[in-house]
Amino acid sequence: MNYRTFPPHPDLKALVKCYWTLEVPAEKETKKQRIIPDGCIEMAFILGDDIKRYTSGADFILQPRAMVLGQTIAPFYIEPTGYVNSFAIRFYPYGFANFVSVPVKNLANKETPLSSLFGKTVSEELEQKIVQATNTVERIAIIEKFLLSRLTGEATIDRIVKTTVDMLFSEGGSLAIKTIFKGDLSKRRQLERKFLKHIGISPKQLGKVIRLQAALKMVIRQQSGSLTKIAYESDYYDQAHFIKDFKEFTGTNPKDFLKDAEMALSSLFYAKE
Template sequence: MNYQTFQPHPDLEALVKFYWTLEVPFDPNNQKQKIIPDGCIEMTFNLGDNIKRYISDSEFILHPCAMVMGQRTKSYYIEPVGHVNSFAICFYPYGFGNFVNTPLKNLADKETPVENLFGEIPAKELEQKIIQATDTQQRIEIIETFLLNKLNDNTTVENIVRTTVDALVSTNGSTPINTILKDDLSKRRQLERNFKKQIGISPKQLGKVMRLQAALKMLLNNNENLTDIAYESEYFDQAHFIKDFKEFTGITPKEFLGDESMALSTLFYK
């Protein structure tokens, strides 16, 4: 697997986390790979062969060639049918809402064709430019021109949402929402409503995903024991950490480290 990340233009760095590319040569022995929620929305262009997403043990759908993957609230399996060659834009939780008027809760846990969000003709033109580009740098220039042209002050994410996301990011999702809002219940209702529209999931769900991300990185990179990881990630205890981990991945942290279907997720989080 060849996975690389690239930083965005300064004018977009507050909204775009990074760009990434992934190339995986075809191997008939390739297994399904489980993808874990990461709290971000991604726009992906498939430049290689089709990729399946499983909706049950045996049933699957094929990813659109140009799509937006909304916020994920659960893990899912994918499997390439041939050579993988992907180019993608990873947006911060409040990033993608600046480019579309569609409520982002409508995109959660599914793949939406780019043309459904930006119109058929502009989307097809963008997809063709991305496909015909000669290298990653040219693709980055193409998508950045597209995004900068789309950027519109009228779709800017409301301050209450941005402030909450910033607080969650800075504490790896461990800050209680009531603490951020200082127990103001009227703000809580407003936040819940705007968050689902502009981020795609609830503040609590995003916080749980971010905390899991921090724990995953420690698990993969520091080889600490589970109790230390649990407390450093501000779970109540090891049992609480394992419960949340299984909720998102379907397996325990120890099982994760030896599971070949987690190879792609391991690559992303290292």
Template sequence: MNYQTFEPQTNLRSLIKCYWALEVPAETNPQKQRIVPDGCMEMIFILGDDIRRYTSENEFLIQPRAIVVGQITEPFVIQPTGYVNCFAVRFYPYGFANFISSPLKELENKETPITELFDEEKAKELEQQIIRATNNEQRIERIEAFLIDKFNEKGTIDQVVKTTIDALISTKGSTQIGTILKEELSKRRQLERKFSKQVGLSPKQLGKVIRLQAALKMLLNENPEKLTQIAYESEYYDQAHFIKDFKDFTGINPKEFLSDEEMRLSSVFYLNE
């Protein structure tokens, strides 16, 4: 498995967390992989063989070749059909709203072809440019030109949303929304509406995802037996609260995560954050 990340090269650095590329040789019996929520939306180009996304235990759809994956609140179960070759843009939680006018809540827990979100002709042209590119540097150049054009059309980041997200990230999801708003609870409903449109999750949901991210990184890098300590350092109420949130977002408990082959890809993503 070859997973690489790349930094944005232009003034899109405030909106794009990174670009990433993934290559995995074809396997005889490829396993399903569960992708864990991370609070970020992604634009993904599938350059290798088809990838299935399971909608139930036995039912699946073939993912389109150029998609935007909205915010996910549960594991996204995928399975390669052969050689995996993907290139993608990972946006900050407040990033993707700057490129489209549709409410991001409408994209939750699914993949949407880019032709449905952008001008169809330009979206198809971008897809072909990404396919024809001979390396990731060229792909970054093409996608940045496309996104800069879209950013100029749409506007700028909502500062209230950005400030709230920055506070959640800096405190690993543990800050109370009332504290961020300096107890001006009358603004909570307005903030909820903005988050639904511009992030695709509520502030509370995003905080839970960010806190899970912090706990996952500790779990991957420290002694997995110290669940109580990880729960405490991640500011969960107790170990039971940590395990409940963990199972809600991953489908399994923390101890199973490290040995579950279906979590191999999510582990690679988190270790390289």
């Protein structure tokens, strides 16, 4: 697997986390890969062969070749049908809402074709340019021109949403939302509504994803062989709580994670963070 990341233009760095590419040679026997939540929304272009997204058991759909992957709160399976070649834009949790008029909560837990968000003509023209580009540098230039054209002025990031997200990341997802408003239920509900509008999931759900990310990185980098220590450093109540959340978001337990062939792609993504 060849996975690479690239920084965004300075005018987009408040909204775009990075661009990334992935190339995987075709194999005779393809394997499912379990993709786990990362708290971000992504716009992706499939440049190689089709990719299956499993909906349940043996049932699957083919992912749109130009799409937006909304927030997810549970793992899902994909499987290449041959050569993998993808180009994608990873937005910060509050980033993508600045480029569309639809509530991002409508994008959660599914892939949405670009044509449903930007119109058929605009989307097809953008996809054609991305596909015909000869390298990643050209693709980045094309997508940045498109994204900058979608911003009518300075990005209108909701201040309290960005502040809360930044606090969640700085605290490793363990921030108790109620502490921000000191028990003011009306302000808490207002924040939850804004999160659904700008991010697509609740503050509590995003916090759980961020906290799991911190724990996953420890497991991948093998900073500690003790699950109790990882749980403690990730601010879980105890090891049982850590394992429960780990299984919920990854579909496996921490001890089996690194040995699970279905987690190879997710492990690669997290190792490069």
